[in-house]
Amino acid sequence: MPVRKLRHSDNSEIFTTVARFQYSSEAQIVKGRLEADGIAVFLTDNVTIDTDPLVSNAIGGVKLRVHTEDELKAVRILESIERYSVDDEGQGIRCPQCDSAKVDYFTTVKDLKSLASFLIGLLFWVLPFYTKYEYRCENCKNKFNIQ
Template identity: 55%
Template sequence: MKENLVKIATYQFSTEAQIFKGRLEAEEIQVYMADQYTIDTDPLVSNAIGGVKLFVAAKDEARAKAVLEELSEYSLDDQGHHIHCPNCESTKIDYFTNVNDVKSFLAFVFNFLLFGLYPIYTKYEYRCEDCKTKFKLE
């Protein structure tokens, strides 16, 4: 019997996806991951290919989404409160790494290509899922 799969979540890194996959499997929900090895091989392509994707059977979709909603999907500050977008006040805020300036790129080239290490200097930013505003916390 062919089982229809539904994408329920995407994550920038496979480590994040593994944590949520484990939580779903603890609830006896079968989970499938896509693009995990591609992103583990080259983490910088994560945004380009849409991140690591989690899939579940269509019959388990509602239950899987309920389990994921119990966990805080969006970014929290150091006190555990939701971070608000400075533009629209939404709490649907994600945390991203990027390599979009010369300093980040040179750090990547130097560390990764010469030493085989993941870049030490990486820029981080928050992005609102509703209005797509990018910002940093003060």
């Protein structure tokens, strides 16, 4: 879950944006975590991105906003959330090549089935019905799967 922390705030504002997400599902997860700690959270642009996910980068993603007085507490909680991929037991996934813990999960279109699904989705404006996922190490750029 890519969390980008934004530390800029104007004290004259009532709300401060503390994170941005590409998809609203990621923002909803973090929103639940912050609300569990008693912080009121507001999402903006989530409905627009749910309607058309392709505009996420154009409008700056889903913004996670909190009351200005809760900004420091929210940022500390965001910093405590593990950014990189974990396995089913919650342990960090390590790269088999360089043993780095900086491993991300991403989609890939590299086989015929993934490509066909992508093209059908693009042609008919529907979500792809098949995608392939892989892990990628940020250090050595090794791509791998876990059995």
